[in-house]
Amino acid sequence: MEYPFGAIERKWQQVWKEKKIFNAPQKSDKPKYYVLSMFPYPSGVLHIGHASNYSIGDAVTRLKLMEGYSVMQPMGYDSFGMPAENYAILHNSHPRLTTEENIAAMRIQFDGMGFGLDWEREVSTCRPDYYRWGQFIFKRLYEKGLVYRKKSYQNWCEECQTVLANEQVEDGHCWRCNSAVEQKDLEQWYFRITKYADELLDFSKVIDWPERVMTMQKNWIGKSAGAKIDFCMEGSGEKIPIFTTRPDTIYGVTFMALPPEHPLVQDWLAEEPNNKALHDFCRKVINEDKVQRSSAEAIKEGVFSGRYCINPFNGDRVQIWITNYVLMDYGTGAVMAVPAHDQRDFDFAKKYDIPIKIVIQKPDNSLILNEMLEAYTEPGIMANSDKFNGMDSEPAKAAITAWAKTNGWGEQTFTYRLRDWGISRQRYWGNPIPVIHCPQCGIVLVPDSDLPVKLPDNVQVGKTTGNPLLSVPEWLNVPCPQCGEPARRETDTMDTFVDSSWYYARYADPQNPDMPFDPELARHWLPVDQYIGGIEHAVMHLMYARFFHKFMRDLGWVNSDEPFARLLTQGMVTKDGAKMSKSKGNTVDPQYIIDRFGADTLRVFLLFASPPEKDVEWSDDGMMGAFRFLNRVWRLIDTHKELIIQGMNSSDSDAGISEAISELRFEAHHAIYRWLEDALQRMQYNTAIASSMELLNAIIKLKEPEKLNAAELKVYAFACAALPKMLYPFAPHLAEELWQTLGYDKLLHESGLPVYEPRYLIHNSITYVVQINGKIRGKLEVAADTDSETLKTMALAVENVQRSLEGFSVKKIIVVPGKMVSIVAGR
RNA sequence: GCGAAAGUGGCGGAAUUGGCAGACGCGCUGGACUUAGGAUCCAGUGAGGUUAAACUCGUAGGGGUUCGAGUCCCCUCUUUCGCACCA
Numbered sequence: 001m002e003y004p005f006g007a008i009e010r011k012w013q014q015v016w017k018e019k020k021i022f023n024a025p026q027k028s029d030k031p032k033y034y035v036l037s038m039f040p041y042p043s044g045v046l047h048i049g050h051a052s053n054y055s056i057g058d059a060v061t062r063l064k065l066m067e068g069y070s071v072m073q074p075m076g077y078d079s080f081g082m083p084a085e086n087y088a089i090l091h092n093s094h095p096r097l098t099t100e101e102n103i104a105a106m107r108i109q110f111d112g113m114g115f116g117l118d119w120e121r122e123v124s125t126c127r128p129d130y131y132r133w134g135q136f137i138f139k140r141l142y143e144k145g146l147v148y149r150k151k152s153y154q155n156w157c158e159e160c161q162t163v164l165a166n167e168q169v170e171d172g173h174c175w176r177c178n179s180a181v182e183q184k185d186l187e188q189w190y191f192r193i194t195k196y197a198d199e200l201l202d203f204s205k206v207i208d209w210p211e212r213v214m215t216m217q218k219n220w221i222g223k224s225a226g227a228k229i230d231f232c233m234e235g236s237g238e239k240i241p242i243f244t245t246r247p248d249t250i251y252g253v254t255f256m257a258l259p260p261e262h263p264l265v266q267d268w269l270a271e272e273p274n275n276k277a278l279h280d281f282c283r284k285v286i287n288e289d290k291v292q293r294s295s296a297e298a299i300k301e302g303v304f305s306g307r308y309c310i311n312p313f314n315g316d317r318v319q320i321w322i323t324n325y326v327l328m329d330y331g332t333g334a335v336m337a338v339p340a341h342d343q344r345d346f347d348f349a350k351k352y353d354i355p356i357k358i359v360i361q362k363p364d365n366s367l368i369l370n371e372m373l374e375a376y377t378e379p380g381i382m383a384n385s386d387k388f389n390g391m392d393s394e395p396a397k398a399a400i401t402a403w404a405k406t407n408g409w410g411e412q413t414f415t416y417r418l419r420d421w422g423i424s425r426q427r428y429w430g431n432p433i434p435v436i437h438c439p440q441c442g443i444v445l446v447p448d449s450d451l452p453v454k455l456p457d458n459v460q461v462g463k464t465t466g467n468p469l470l471s472v473p474e475w476l477n478v479p480c481p482q483c484g485e486p487a488r489r490e491t492d493t494m495d496t497f498v499d500s501s502w503y504y505a506r507y508a509d510p511q512n513p514d515m516p517f518d519p520e521l522a523r524h525w526l527p528v529d530q531y532i533g534g535i536e537h538a539v540m541h542l543m544y545a546r547f548f549h550k551f552m553r554d555l556g557w558v559n560s561d562e563p564f565a566r567l568l569t570q571g572m573v574t575k576d577g578a579k580m581s582k583s584k585g586n587t588v589d590p591q592y593i594i595d596r597f598g599a600d601t602l603r604v605f606l607l608f609a610s611p612p613e614k615d616v617e618w619s620d621d622g623m624m625g626a627f628r629f630l631n632r633v634w635r636l637i638d639t640h641k642e643l644i645i646q647g648m649n650s651s652d653s654d655a656g657i658s659e660a661i662s663e664l665r666f667e668a669h670h671a672i673y674r675w676l677e678d679a680l681q682r683m684q685y686n687t688a689i690a691s692s693m694e695l696l697n698a699i700i701k702l703k704e705p706e707k708l709n710a711a712e713l714k715v716y717a718f719a720c721a722a723l724p725k726m727l728y729p730f731a732p733h734l735a736e737e738l739w740q741t742l743g744y745d746k747l748l749h750e751s752g753l754p755v756y757e758p759r760y761l762i763h764n765s766i767t768y769v770v771q772i773n774g775k776i777r778g779k780l781e782v783a784a785d786t787d788s789e790t791l792k793t794m795a796l797a798v799e800n801v802q803r804s805l806e807g808f809s810v811k812k813i814i815v816v817p818g819k820m821v822s823i824v825a826g827r
Numbered sequence: 828g829c830g831a832a833a834g835u836g837g838c839g840g841a842a843u844u845g846g847c848a849g850a851c852g853c854g855c856u857g858g859a860c861u862u863a864g865g866a867u868c869c870a871g872u873g874a875g876g877u878u879a880a881a882c883u884c885g886u887a888g889g890g891g892u893u894c895g896a897g898u899c900c901c902c903u904c905u906u907u908c909g910c911a912c913c914a
Contacts, residue, residue: 001866212908215831219910226914244914257914296828296912330913337914344912417913535908596865608852609839617839624865625852635867677843687841690851697851700868769847774895776847800881814894819846824894 003634005598009733013114021749022061022116024072026521033069034525035061036504036564038533038541042077042124044102046109048573048580051590052606052616056570057532058115059607059685059729065116065749066728067680072525073116074507076123077103080131081496082160082176085429095429096457099126109591113599114733116749121510125499126429130506132452133516134499135434137548139445140555146192149443152329153261153286154422156184162425163188165495168540172295183287188424189433189492193547197221197416200546205561210569210613213538220539222417227401228332229410231256233264234308234317240264243331243415247404248396249338251385252359253311254349255319257302257335260285261328268305277303278322285324293324300325300348311336312409313400314386323348331415339375346375359384360393421544423495428459428468430493438480438487447481453489467491500541501548504528504563519557531564532612534572542567568683571615573606580618588618600731601627607685607730630734633696633723637738640720643705645743647717650710660702661712665760667698668719672756675726680753685730692726695719725754769820770795777804780821788815795821 016022037057040050061073077099084095091098103124110117123130141147155164159179163186168175193200201221203214226245233240240256258265260282269275269282281303285293292298302323309318318336325344326335339349339356349356360380361367367376382391388399404410424433432453434446446453456475459468469491470476480487502516508525509517527549533541542564549563572579575586593602605626609616637644657665671691679688699719708716721742728735728748739748768780768791778798782791792813795801801823808825815821 001864212831216909219830222910222913224913242914246914294912298912300912325912325914327913335914342914344914347912415913417910538909611840614840619839619853620865621853622839627865628867629852631866682843684841686839687851690841693851767847771846771895774893779847803881812894816846816895820895822846822894 003631003638003734005600005630005734006595008737009112009114009599012733012736013111015736015747016114016116017111019747021747022071022073023118023120024074025070026524028070030068030070032525033064033071033530034528035064035071035073035530036507036528036532037073037075038531038537039076039078039123039500039503040106041081041083042079042099042102042106043083044098044105046106046113046590048588048590048606048618051113051602052573053532053534053570054110054113054115055603055606055730056568056612056685057530058113058603058732059679060530060532060683061116062729062732062749063679063753066725066751066753068752072118072121072507074121074123074510075110075115075117075119076121076503076507077106077125078496078500078503079103079124079126080430080493080499082162082427082429084126085427088429094457096126099124112591112594113603116732121507123503123506123510125431125496125503128452128454129511129513130503131431131499133506134431134494134502135446135451135453136448136516137502137552138434138494138498139448141191141551142445144551144554146195146551148190148192148420149187150190151185151187153183154186154188155181156186157181160427162427163422165422165497165540166419172292186424188422191421191423191498191547193421193544194416194418196547196550197223197418199550200418200543206565206567208566209564210567213535213542213567213569216538217543220418220543224415224417226413226415227397227404227410228413229312229336229404231309231311231318231334231336234310238264240309240334241332241410242334242336243413244336246338246341246397247400248382248388248393249341249359250311250313250336250400251388252338252340252357253316253318253336254339254355254357255321255337255345256309257321257323257326257337257345257348258305259324259326259328259333260322262322262333265305265322268307278305281322288324294327298324300344300351302348302352304352312404312407319354321348321352321354329419330417340369340372341375341377343375343377346372357384421495421547423498424492425495426467426491427493428455430496431499432469433490433492433494435490436478436480436487437490438483438485440485441480441482441487444480444482444487450481455493469493497540497544501544502552504531504545505549505552505558516557519559522558526558527560527563527565530566530568532568532570535569538569568612570612571610573616573618575618577617593623597623597627598630598733600630600734604630604689604731608689609686611684611686629693629696630731632700633727634734634738636696636699637720637723637741640705641741643713644717644720647708647710647713647715648721648742650714650717652714653711656709656711657715658712661708661715664698664702664719665715666763668695668715668722669756669760671695671698672722672726672754673761676753676756679729688726689730692723695722695726699723722754724748725751766818768795770798770801771820771822772801772804772808772825773823777801777823784818788817791815791821795823 035057037054061071064071079099084099087098088095155169157164157174157179159177160174169181172181174181201218201223224245226243227247228241228243230239230241302321305320305322307320309320311318337345339345340358341360358367358369361383362380379393382388382393382396388396401412432455434453436444436446438444456472459472476489478487478489505517505522509521512518545563552558578584580587590602605623606616608626609622671694675688675691678684705716724735724739736748764784765781766784769776770778770780778800780794805825810823811826812824
């Protein structure tokens with residue numbers, strides 16, 4: 001017979017709701033613990049990934065409550081974004097309506113899973129009372145010089161009709177719709193995240209983050225040390241600053257490489273309107289899409305500009321080439337090319353017959369110019385480099401940089417791969433940028449008192465090309481806040497990653513009508529103690545949020561350096577070895593599982609299948625295993641409840657306890673010990689659940705508990721009563737039901753962690769393994785306090801040991817206390 | 828190409844510091860029971876070997892350190908992930 005999971009789950013969800021036990025108090029005597037799982041996009045349906053993800057957060061929440069913390073586990077919705085807009089276009093509806101419907105539907109499913117969420121703190125990024133404060137923060141960023149506007153070539157997704165940040169382009173394709181990204185010259189808003197590059201590289205203030213995520217962010221920021229050196233144009237003397245990580249190769253420069261976008265090149269194009277070759281090449285390269293142009297396989301091409309610059313170190317005349325392999329937005333946008341020691345420059349020089357000059361020799365002096373098939377990029381001995389000849393190339397880097405500094409040619413510098421964050425999106429369903437363009441005053445920020453700039457409802461989504469906001473004249477046309485003359489609103493909306501960069505802080509004070517949040521409340525709750533989410537956010541969301549946090553700290557709004565002290569990147573749920581997706585037809589509907597087997601079964605299966613950070617392969621059989629386990633627990637306690645209650649009221653006594661009960665006592669205390677270790681210390685819920693299964697098996701092994709004496713019954717009751725507590729973080733409904741069945745008044749979250757007694761973890765006899773040369777040859781059952789001399793004698797006396805030692809002599813005996821006797825034997 | 832992580836039964840996975848490899852679950856085999864259920868209970872289950880033992884082999888492959896290695900070191904292979912003209 002199946003246990004009545006449906007009634008039990010409904011009952012306890014109701015009790016938790018009525019008693020508001022998951023509504024975190026703003027003030028508490030207890031220490032705070034802030035558990036946060038990344039908020040979902042409100043698709044309207046809970047999928048198995050949500051169930052898995054949030055089961056982890058809920059386990060943390062309930063464990064920390066049992067441990068005595070004042071726990072906050074809020075939830076909300078990342079509700080702006082293109083899916084809602086696209087859905088509305090398709091179904092001829094409005095994103096606001098569909099989004100709110102979806103939120104309502106998801107809320108029901110979250111509650112059906114029994115998650116202990118503080119719904120009084122719910123935020124939804126598409127609501128004016130939230131996005132108002134995003135606009136407010138935008139203005140503060142602007143005032144601090146961290147927002148600017150720039151015209152440049154942008155990643156453009158034709159499918160989504162919007163630009164994308166560099167982080168949102170994956171392999172040349174849109175991270176969302178996977179269509180090819182093009183280049184478009186547009187004027188866009190940027191956040192100056194690069195100002196925080198060095199601080200973002202520093203992870204010393206986080207408590208526990210996966211190494212992998214930190215490495216990914218470090219690689220993304222890509223700091224490299226080098227030198228900035230000024231070359232000068234022959235004739236005009238105009239400076240061309242270059243950045244190089246190889247100042248040691250400066251005497252080997254044989255040409256200069258510039259991209260078509262370089263300002264000097266733009267000047268030359270204007271000066272030489274009839275230079276067809278130059279114009280054609282530049283136009284071709286600029287229009288080429290970024291994927292092709294920046295792929296490693298792209299063929300290097302260029303044209304000679306007919307101009308020269310001077311290498312300050314040796315006065316060499318250096319040809320200036322315009323090429324397709326130099327990027328305008330990295331370093332200074334100009335490269336000193338050293339074909340002998342850089343593969344790209346080598347390829348280019350070979351193709352266009354540009355001289356090659358060796359300035360780093362191999363230690364064995366074997367590098368010969370005419371025999372080189374590729375660039376020599378390793379360190380070596382300086383050659384053809386004037387006063388630096390003979391030096392090792394590594395120390396020469398600093399020496400050469402210092403020499404440049406002395407002569408005023410350049411200095412040491414750092415360059416980053418990280419670019420500023422382009423936040424403009426040409427879409428309707430996002431947070432409007434609070435700016436007005438005035439023909440007289442230029443860019444004017446909307447006054448704080450006029451915030452929020454509300455999204456107009458009466459747009460014709462999808463009916464126009466371009467940004468739908470352009471089609472609402474009464475919204476678009478406003479008087480300038482400064483001069484009162486007619487002006488126009490900015491129609492770009494913010495990247496939704498802006499909305500999710502500070503939501504964790506809003507939860508601390510979600511209804512504040514006067515500011516994003518009260519700094520005092522933020523200081524109480526932040527940082528998030530445990531953050532949980534997918535690895536796909538390793539770079540984007542997690543880096544943006546760190547940037548915002550550091551900015552908010554600089555404003556004095558928060559007093560921590562990092563938003564998320566501990567980070568857990570949970571695995572995904574797969575089926576048939578692949579990520580679940582509708583197109584593959586390998587999805588599992590969590591609602592069906594909940595209806596048929598209960599939310600507790602689903603939760604236990606998902607947590608038991610593997611450790612939280614690893615993927616879970618869905619298995620119907622495995623899920624049935626979880627269901628059977630919960631049924632066995634329920635049956636055990638429901639069948640023996642009177643007996644257990646009777647046992648709990650018996651008095652404790654060591655006397656008159658059978659061997660089997662003594663063993664059960666050990667098993668129970670040992671299981672609790674392991675459970676605490678795994679669940680609390682290591683967040684390894686699969687083995688924590690395994691301990692509770694072991695305890696259940698140990699209890700069930702004992703038949704006819706009604707025949708136990710009072711002292712034995714006490715032990716039996718202790719073991720049984722430990723089960724609900726051990727199950728609470730994973731199967732909370734069943735746990736509460738059983739706890740109540742056993743006559744307890746308090747709910748489990750206020751009943752404390754299960755407790756073991758160290759004295760019951762010690763057996764009075766210990767099994768020693770006897771090894772000969774590393775192979776097990778026997779076992780010894782001895783009293784725990786047996787000394788090692790006795791152990792040696794006993795080990796040698798074991799029959800099988802004696803047989804194995806025939807023809808050998810004992811060289812040495814090692815005793816590992818409590819574990820083994822290791823005999824070293826030889827002929 | 829560069830960087831990182833991982834590789835354990837038929838499967839998911841355990842093994843806290845080098846100390847009985849395979850906990851727990853699934854699956855499978857045999858049995859009991861039956862209100863035939865997506866039951867329940869009992870026993871078994873790494874491979875070889877044996878009536879049963881003994882014993883041998885076994886944590887991707889090869890070498891090493893050690894009384895003792897899944898765990899530490901070196902090499903190779905495979906897989907996954909990230910980055911990839913970044914000067």
